Amino acid sequence: MLHYSYLGFKASFYKQINREKKMKLDVDVKKLLGAVDVPADWVGIREVYEAHTPRMIRDGVPVVNASSATHGIMVEVLVNGQFGYFGTPDMTPSGISKAARSAFKQAEIASKHAVFEFDQSARPAHKGTFTSPFIKDRNSLSAGNLNEILLEAYNHLKVSDKIVSASTLCQVIESNFKFVSSNGSDIHQDFLMFEFDLSATAADGSNQQTRTFGGMRGTCRQMGMEYFDKYEIYANATRIGEQAIELLDADDCPTGEMDLVIAPDQMMLQIHESIGHALEVDRILGDERNYAGWSFVKLEDFGTLKYGSDLMNITFDPTLESEYASYAYDDGGLKATKEHLIKDGVLVRGLGGQESQIRSGLEGVANFRASSWNRAPIDRMANINLEPGSLSFDQLIAEVEYGVYVESNKSWSIDDYRNKFQFGCEYGRLIENGKLTKTLKNPNYRGVSTPFWNSLKGVGNEETFGIYGTPNCGKGEPNQVIRVGHASPACLFDKIQVFGGV
């Protein structure tokens, strides 16, 4: 049925033992703050060290064994109500002093033409720390151990000669963050994360089907090497290989208006595209119109717009342990707390950090985030979740006379106002008279955001709840790719346009 046992770790599982204090940040940022010698109204220094260690086996051989790190500082100054920044890898006092002078000049020139005149309330002062929860640190599995696990998982994926290509991937990410400011912020956060994927492609000529572990790198978490229980990985690899073969000869998804049950690893994209991006307040204020687009949501909609059915409860939750984008403070220093964005179907709060809250007058959340030291923070998603309801998976399926059940995203597209979406999934099952029946390939569906969410007629309980995320959320000018988390139960939607392949 559903395959989320692997992802069903509960917060209580963690005892936060054996915390590794592997600090890469040997720079004294407070001293560097003292090196800034410009008459700015506010100065902030944000240091980021981040190391990515990807390993990948494809078709039985290693194709990636790498590790690369980025390390630098963003100096930010406030001048006449305008922020200016300089991202630099030169972390010496003279380097930071020079960067601050250049940032000051940029801000001073731009301040005559500023969109908004800020003061230092845009960077609230906070002190605190955060560490990702984990049991086994990253060194508990050597490069050799991980290659062995990935290679054996590959062998389990290759269930038949019809699997023309298969791959296994693990990427461990360590990220260390320090933020100090002239008004007293002093924040230190250390993250340990990974992305994991299993992928099998079955092909017969131009008939080709790929099955993965959660769709589009959906399996990404903030936790340690305890995730890599090899026997559970091998069991999932065998299932994925078998499902790729199953899809090759499956019927194409039917076309028509019908009930649709969506698994959590596709709910992830549904939430991301048709709720998360639409609620970014900088987007609503128009900052993003030249790139990702605008939003159908208007400032006056908060508190009134019936976004979805009464069953819909969406939260911004940076506190859910092990979810990919959990943290204690955003990159502007704002303390992060769990908040409802949509409550009982009504839009109540936007995804706006302190700058957007000041510009819009709306309540927001701590989501002012940057992809690294070389980009300025903007409004981003973090963990955006759909809260569980009351129905078991079997009860959700039993509600459906004729419809389709879909798992794992493989295609996504939505318009620049976040209205008209279309998603494709890897794996489908027909639902007939309340039962899952045959396997379907190429399941796709399309809709418009608020009518779609208002058609939500069943929300799964905690047993159906899955925690996913994506490492590839793109936004901003200059462009920034950032990590986000999405957790959701399985959900049932009424009368959705569903269709198959060519």
Add this chain to the structure above:
Amino acid sequence: MEQIFNNLSESLFSDLKKGEEVILSFSGENSQFIRFNNGSVRQTGLVDDAEIELKFISNGRICGGGFTVSGNLDVDLKRGRQEILRMRQESSQIPIDPFLVLPTNSGSSHEVKKSDGLKFENSVDAILPAMAGVDFVGILANGKMFRGNANSVGQKHWFETDSYSLDYSLVTPDHQMVKGSFSGTDWDQKGYEEYVERSKRKLVLMERKPIQMKTGDYRTWFESAAVSDFLGMFSWNGISEASLRQGCSGFGKMRHNDTRLSPKFSIVEDFSPGFCPKFNSDGEVAPNSLALIENGMLKNTLVSSRSAKEYGLSSNYAESGEYLRSPKMSTGTLSHDDVVKTLDKGLFLSNIHYLNWSDNPGGRITGLTRYACFWVEGGEIVAPIETMRFDDSFYRFFGDQLVDVEDSQTVNPEVGTYGGRSLGATTCPGILVDSFSLTL
């Protein structure tokens, strides 16, 4: 930057032991980014960034590494040496890679493009006056970009350019938009102001009341920018040899079923304009021109040296991801002045948005109309259209539905800035298609 790269590479190569080889790939920039909204400055800043990626090869194994280049040789050498040590240790733990490609010395290159660009302190005053009176939103990316590659058998490449791009939208009070992208190396104030004036004139057309289209099939004109987006899909599960071999390419029908596109459709990978370096991250130099699809027939795929070794083929020195770096599509016979008249009745799409494969084996792509997209009737532009979703196959719109191709090409520069500023461009004409499917 070049001196830093030279010093680092020479020192790191001298540390290698017998039987070890290293390839270094350098990428850096000194950039100014100014973000505009509502005709004003939203965010402004500068970024100095440089990184080195290393490939360490020893005993039939390959490890990757990478670090940020601080500009201080002592710091950077320490980082580089730590990476070599780490990779040396790790290479004893990992499996043999039977398809690894050893570095060669096939000759070095040096290309430095000097220009009279836009000075950082002048940018705001150069850009904003011409935008007075319009709702202007967008991004200026401005400054130097560096790419380098060196290996332990003596080959070295260096590429340096100084350029700017102002990628922007103008917006009417009714939220209709026109897209502009002004880019180059030497800053031309008069040329910039004339370019903006043309965008403003186009914006006037957007003030007409937009039409809500019905779903269905329409005769459609795609401007070059829209065609460029379609060609971009060839770089993602498309024209890569590895994708074809691994069963995840939309080109499978061309390879396996001998399906052909229209004889009017031809595309080459063409490095002659110098939009990006000819060398890839392994330091291999691509041919100046490589025919990919010729008169509708698949002539070549992009083959990296690793794919060549794995599948027993010849490499055409594609980047390891086997994506297009400087594609050029051939022209046809239709003059842009005659487009609306020849279209007669149908859609005129200037830009498209958010493309994705909806059925990769079938070549089907979904996406949306965006910016200046119009309904045309009686050979005249009637009004802009509301955003519509499309879902159609490139085997149709580059195949049996392709009526004609524009007689001139437009250069569509790569303006992406994920991680760092991109290089490259897509050179292509517009196309006229007899039937194109709107679905939502």
